[in-house]
Amino acid sequence: xxxxxxxxxxxxxxxxxxxxxxxxxxxxxxxxxxxxxxxxxxxxxxxxxxxxxxxxxxxxxxxxxxxxxxxxxxxxxxxxxxxxxxxxxxxxxxxxxxxxxxxxxxxxxxxxxxxxxxxxxxxxxxxxxxxxxx
Amino acid sequence: xxxxxxxxxxxxxxxxxxxxxxxxxxxxxxxxxxxxxxxxxxxxxxxxxxxxxxxxxxxxxxxxxxxxxxxxxxxxxxxxxxxxxxxxxxxxxxxxxxxxxxxxxxxxxxxxxxxxxxxxxxxxxxxxxxxxxxxxxxxxxxxxxxxxxxxxxxxxxxxxxxxxxxxxxxxxxxxxxxxxxxxxxxxxxxxxxxxxxxxxxxxxxxx
Numbered sequence: 001x002x003x004x005x006x007x008x009x010x011x012x013x014x015x016x017x018x019x020x021x022x023x024x025x026x027x028x029x030x031x032x033x034x035x036x037x038x039x040x041x042x043x044x045x046x047x048x049x050x051x052x053x054x055x056x057x058x059x060x061x062x063x064x065x066x067x068x069x070x071x072x073x074x075x076x077x078x079x080x081x082x083x084x085x086x087x088x089x090x091x092x093x094x095x096x097x098x099x100x101x102x103x104x105x106x107x108x109x110x111x112x113x114x115x116x117x118x119x120x121x122x123x124x125x126x127x128x129x130x131x132x133x134x
Numbered sequence: 135x136x137x138x139x140x141x142x143x144x145x146x147x148x149x150x151x152x153x154x155x156x157x158x159x160x161x162x163x164x165x166x167x168x169x170x171x172x173x174x175x176x177x178x179x180x181x182x183x184x185x186x187x188x189x190x191x192x193x194x195x196x197x198x199x200x201x202x203x204x205x206x207x208x209x210x211x212x213x214x215x216x217x218x219x220x221x222x223x224x225x226x227x228x229x230x231x232x233x234x235x236x237x238x239x240x241x242x243x244x245x246x247x248x249x250x251x252x253x254x255x256x257x258x259x260x261x262x263x264x265x266x267x268x269x270x271x272x273x274x275x276x277x278x279x280x281x282x283x284x285x286x287x288x289x290x291x292x293x294x295x296x297x298x299x300x301x302x303x304x305x306x307x308x309x310x311x312x313x314x315x316x317x318x319x320x321x322x323x324x325x326x327x328x329x330x331x332x333x334x335x336x337x338x339x340x341x
Binding site: 041042044050051052053054091092094 | 210212213214215216217219220223255257258259260
């Protein structure tokens with residue numbers, strides 16, 4: 001009986017560990033799905049963009065240093081000059097009426113995909129940023 | 135001993151046969167047949183004339199001593215175009231130093247994509263406009279041409295960017311026949327197109 005219990009506990013722990021790992025990989029699942037649907041056409045599956053037409057998100061100093069602007073860029077788009085990793089881009093990125101939740105999820109996905117490590121934003125932060133869009 | 139030698143000799147000859155480079159089968163001539171002077175002939179792209187990024191008129195006749203890869207696009211296209219452009223550039227890079235291959239992109243949005251704007255676009259894509267043409271012309275003529283290249287293109291208010299179109303990369307030979315294509319949105323198809331260009335060029339070497 002004792003032995004049986006131990007086996008159960010062991011199995012339970014193993015299951016939890018496996019589930020937990022699964023969860024970790026899926027943390028930005030919604031963000032990833034939204035990225036694939038709305039951003040990947042331009043910024044590409046590897047986040048590298050295209051030549052001098054579309055700036056990279058992978059390893060982007062602009063993304064890293066302008067976290068407070070990302071929510072507004074996603075909702076209202078962006079045009080005019082922007083310098084990313086020393087290269088000037090000047091094309092139009094269309095915005096879309098994403099909700100604050102969607103924006104938070106997309107931001108967290110791009111902040112942490114492809115080896116990026118730009119931290120995690122909260123729904124509260126995104127909402128505040130959105131109120132202050134110019 | 136003799137048996138061994140036979141085995142070895144057989145093995146060697148099998149090797150030699152398989153080493154000999156196999157000539158790939160000729161590429162088919164794609165598309166519906168046309169009737170010219172009452173006779174059925176292979177599909178060929180009809181004559182066209184467009185304006186290039188230096189605002190000079192160019193025609194399909196200017197491409198009669200090269201093979202070329204073409205696509206249809208527009209600069210402000212929010213959907214498939216950047217991916218198609220990336221694959222086109224991959225093929226371009228593979229033949230960058232081969233003067234027998236050119237690239238032609240037709241804009242479906244001539245109103246906004248003026249020759250000047252297309253010139254900027256090419257510069258930003260970092261390609262040479264002598265080798266890769268970006269052509270501007272009459273809108274109806276351009277849409278008409280999509281079907282000549284076995285593509286579709288039409289205006290659709292509901293489509294993102296107001297246009298719906300396919301993103302194929304089309305390989306045309308010196309005589310205007312369409313010989314191969316790949317789906318520009320699928321990077322896995324690009325290597326085959328790159329190979330098909332080589333096969334097509336071989337055809338002309340042998341002539």
